[in-house]
Amino acid sequence: MDYWIDIFNVVLIFSIFTISLNLLIGYAGQVSVAHAAFGAIGGYAAAYLQANAGFSFWPGLAAGTFGAGLIGLLMSLPALRLRPEYLVLLTIAVSAIVLAIVGAVAELGGAYGITASRPADLWPIPGGPLLFPIQWTLPLIGFAAPTFFVCWRMGQSAWGRVLRGIRDDEVATRALGHNVYIFKVIVFSVTSAFAGLAGVLLFFYNQIVSPSVYGLDVSLKIFAMTIFGGLGNFVGSILGTAVVQLLQPILENVVKLEPGNAFLIQLVIYGIGLAILVRVRPQGLLPEGVSLLPARAAERVAPPSVRSAAATKAVNIGTSRPSQLQPPTGAGPILEVRGLSKQFGGIVACRDLSLDLETGKIAALVGPNGAGKTTVFNLLTGAFGADSGSIKLNGEELCGLGPDAVARKGMARTFQDVRLFARMSALENVMLAMRGIEGGSGGEKLSDLFLHPRRAARAERSERDGAMEHLRLVGLADVAGTAAGALSYGQQKLVSFARLMATDADVLLLDEPASGVDARWVDKLLELVVYARDRGKTICIVEHSLHVVEQLADTVFFMELGHITAKGTIRELTSDPRLAEVYFGTV
Structure with missing residues (x-):
């Protein structure tokens, strides 16, 4: 039972990664493959402060989240003036730089990383040190749920409408009076902070940080989970995370394959699945605007205020021909x-x-x-x-x-x-x-x-x-x-x-x-x-x-x-x- 609880906990942590990345990509259209790198900034900050300054869980969490958000802010200032293809290359470079730094600096543990000196303790929340997966489940839900709410609130609002305008046509969005650069900087900073939060949780949950935990392959995996679940749909992000994370455990424990074989078959299924998805359903498992609740989906297609006004006739602007109308005095x-x-x-x-x-x-x-x-x-x-x-x-x-x-x-x-x-x-x-x-x-x-x-x-x-x-x-x-x-x-x-x-x-x-x-x-x-x-x-x-x-x-x-x-x-x-x-x- 602990095994499946552990898998569920990992799904919760990576859902924080994918939900926040979906806000950046699915809503704002800013493609980044450095999400795990911002997780590394958060995780390493918390680990270093615990090992060298005696920081407990909450200060480490705050420092890691804020640090990742700050680095994201500083990176976004020049980066978001680039064309999308160059932004992708820059985020790849940032990921490589972060991994090179944490792997080369002795104070950060080099290739072996940093091991936690003590387990996480959420005091003053009762429960003591979190030693077993079952103890982590409620706290992780407590972090994933606010992440979902904040990203959903930002996305499904007038603020998120501007993000979707930027995604679809940045020139037209600017022509309507919106400072798209400010919006892009804010969303990049916020999503980087959430990635840092997930990175901190990953450190405290695994009790270790190392370059392999936050490698470029992990960033690509997070990116794939987001695409697979559906851009512009946060429930889809959770679903995509669950599907990808559960694939190998199911092959090993349900199909009863050897771990080595399960890993290889997972890659094959993963590749075939992505190829089919791109061909048959490029919008992902749950496309933008689609809900698992039929009533909610219908409401998104035609909101009540729209449906009630649908039969309203056009405003009478006069039946005279334009040439018969006289312009006002200038x-x-x-x-x-x-x-x-x-x-x-x-x-x-x-x-x-x-x-x-x-x-x-x-x-x-x-x-x-x-x-x-x-x-x-x-x-x-x-x-x-x-x-x-x-x-x-x-x-x-x-x-x-x-x-x-x-x-x-x-x-x-x-x-x-x-x-x-x-x-x-x-x-x-x-x-x-x-x-x-x-x-x-x-x-x-x-x-x-x-x-x-x-x-x-x-x-x-x-x-x-x-x-x-x-x-x-x-x-x-x-x-x-x-x-x-x-x-x-x-x-x-x-x-x-x-x-x-x-x-x-x-x-x-x-x-x-x-x-x-x-x-x-x-x-x-x-x-x-x-x-x-x-x-x-x-x-x-x-x-x-x-x-x-x-x-x-x-x-x-x-x-x-x-x-x-x-x-x-x-x-x-x-x-x-x-x-x-x-x-x-x-x-």
Whole structure:
């Protein structure tokens, strides 16, 4: 019986590894194969302090957990600016460095490691020294359960929604005003601390630390358990851990194979199982959003607030054609661009560009392909840094700010290729743009999440209700619970517009809103753009369709080779023979 209890205890310890790694990979999309290395930092810290400073269980646990989290924080500062493939290589290097250090330093026991001087004692919790596996079971459950709760709470919240946005499309997440770097640093630090916690528990449970206990093969095993169980599903992490950990004991004790043969057959089954899983069920045993409880799974697909609103009709935005609606009187320029220039090597993408966007008006940016229209949007929103020039929004300089900061200042954009978060529902896509709710937290503060849960819940309800209003506005309340990737292209364009409106930005930049959309959706989009203008939004569109430009634009800027060469109404520009030859006559 002790044998199986021991296996169960090991499953609990490695579940802490896999649950925390799943938060990092499954939610944030940051691939790390150094989880065991952070466990080594925690385990060796606790072992060294016990052997040399007489630390007992709790101080050693705190030191090891905090130490691993701190190292994770320091490592993440430069690492998370790397592309994903380089992050993988860096975590492999970190794992190798940690193992090399602990194996070479005599004070850390070298290749043999450090043996515990005394068993763990959880005083003031009664029970005395933990000498047998059965004594460890409840304490390990006591550590695994809070790990599950904290990671689940972070993942299934507005904070976790930002992580999933980063995973699916970091550029789009930044464009909605989220500082993705801060989110990545925090999640990397937190998950490193949990890995350190698991490493400390592994030391006290085994009564020894050594390089082999936390080797790269162990990191790969933890990684495989996480993938096998299902990314984005913490119950799947526990299931994957149990399946992998139980395989060899079952072969030895149930099938009655010799240990050597059991080990080899385990590797064969393990390899075949992973190959089949990748082929047949790449999302793992329990994919994201799937629960072992049917009612819970159904709720995730269509939350109550969505189901109750599904039959609600779209908000009436008027039946008048856009050309029949009159724009409001402007109040001067809200956006002033002067001398904007950008060069990529020998290619001049933007040259001494200047323009004004009038408050409450619609402007259009047109020109032949390669003129630099999308580059201008990238410069205005901070996706590209300008070589020179000035961008002022409400008199405040934006040059030098990143896309998230520009969005928070009040200028947001859509993308030509939509860039919705395909694995998230239409409702979640719009909710991700809701900011400034409940005193500025938007439900995305960890302090509110754990210290003020009612405030966080209130913010979540406000965000959900606000997002539903935007979906009703575009007529898509009935697909609020549908994954964005499963919607038609026209519906995706509408969700993209709803998401843009949810940012509550003063200036809206629309990159080819009508491209690739049939006439039915185009008319709807035109009505929505005018609706936004009539509510005080300043809008600039990049569009090739003369019909759309004629219907919407009060002012049209014509671009050639990164420079604005003409400005006026669409009729004035189309009557210019030179411009007609350059562009309009070829459309």
